[in-house]
Amino acid sequence: MGFIEDAVAFFAGWIWGIPLLILLMGGGLFFMVYARFSPFLYFKHAIQVLAGKYHEEDKEGQISHYEALSTALAATVGMGNISGVAVAITMGGPxxxxxxxxxxxxxxxxxxxxCTLAVMYRGKDSDGExxxxxxxxxxxxxxxxWKPLAVFFCIFxxxxxxxxxxxxxxxAALNEVLAPSIGYDVASSFTFLGIDIPYASAVIGVILTVLVSSVIFGGIKRIAKVASKMVPSMVVLYFILVVYILIQNLAGIPEIFASILEEAFNGNAILGGGVGAIIVTGAKRAAFSNEAGIGTAPMVHGDxxxxxxxxxxxxxxxxxAIDTLLVCTLTALVILSTGVYKPYIGDGNIAGISLTLEAFNAAIPGYGAYFLGLCILVFAVSSLLSYSYYxxxxVxxxxxxxxxxxYNYLYIGTIIIGAVTSLGFVVNLIDSSFALMAIPTMISAILLAPKAWKAAQDYFARLKAGEFDN
Known part of the structure; x- marks a missing residue:
């Protein structure tokens, strides 16, 4: 297992080099400039669409705009925002x-x-859907x-x-929150194929497998309905908790933002050193947080x-805007305001959800971990449901x-594996896969950008002309 972990870590470090950064961040800059920043002017209209103002039940597709965004967010808002931010800070500093x-x-x-292209160029599966x-x-x-490129995307x-x-x-969160309360031993383990597997983690993995199985075999409609109910309430609860914590540390917030900006360009806090390494860390964690350019969101928005x-x-x-600019920022402010991250900087270890739990406990003694644990439970389960559909x-x-x-049988089987595997291996494996998925996603989007922009100009013109007014 040690050889496999080292090989995956090496590949993740190699693939997330300058070429991929140029493709993802440079591609995003290209889209922004090519569209002349126009999409940013239509956030109000986007919210109206999300609220159902323009929903047409008789159109082709399977889910509403709201269900599509909820399902996509269910896969991103959560562990990528709560745990991923902690990983980013311990790997790359503020x-x-x-x-x-x-x-x-x-x-x-x-x-x-x-996602515009995902609807423009929809296809039909073998059942005609x-x-x-x-x-x-x-x-x-x-x-x-170009089908080989499409198959390449699907494989990874x-x-x-x-x-x-x-x-x-x-x-990890459940072990940390529940163990002190009910007194079970998280360290007790058994050996399987030469690997020590904690009993507690294996049991949690089995329970999660049963819960997730009860939903994902119902397809995207059932997943979307569950996600649309679970995600909004937990985002609100998480927001309230964070605002409460930040009010307690209001005076220190300007200093936190100053440290983020300072460390972004000096590289002093990064494991391995260098501003370039910080940029790579931020880009990787943002990719995991919002998955822009990776290709997962277009699969659900396309439906x-x-x-x-x-x-x-x-x-x-x-x-x-929701998962990275809002939720990730809120998580970062809590971790940085409590200072719990400092012992992890430079020690060579990656801290995930345990660091965020430590921050919430420091800010809300005795209750913080339980409140966050509830959010984590809902966010993680909603993510588990959404990812299966991809x-x-x-397949x-x-x-x-x-x-x-x-695929669902493979999927539920790996829930248990994930529950008992090291965080470092998990992060590197997913990072590697996301990098390889981004290549066909971004290449196709860049090549077809003129088609999307032509459609956007036409739509914006019709919107201004009042064509969609009721």
């Missing part, structure tokens, strides 16, 4: 947060283009001769969509009930719709 922000602004433009996603954008937009999406990070961090691609692109661009769609594309649910 400065990594600044580069997460930069990536998020580029991500807004990227989401607009990739309308589907969207990078694989269909590639084959329908660029042509059948099968790994990137695995639930191992969510299961790993939810297990929305609409014949206006640009409308769905506008809804999708709200994602990075893998199902990829359906490659092997036919009737075989799509085969």
């Amino acid at each position: 400065g990594a947060i600044f580069w997460m922000w930069v990536s998020a602004f580029f991500g807004i433009a990227t989401k607009f283009f990739t 309308v589907r969207g996603g990078p694989m269909y954008v590639i084959t329908e937009g660029l042509g059948k001769k 999406a099968l790994i990137g969509a695995l639930p191992i990070f969510q299961a790993n961090q939810l297990t 929305s009930k609409t014949d206006e691609p640009v409308r769905e692109g506008l809804v999708a661009m709200l994602g990075p 893998g199902v769609k990829c 359906s594309f490659m092997l036919g719709a009737k075989n799509g649910n085969l």
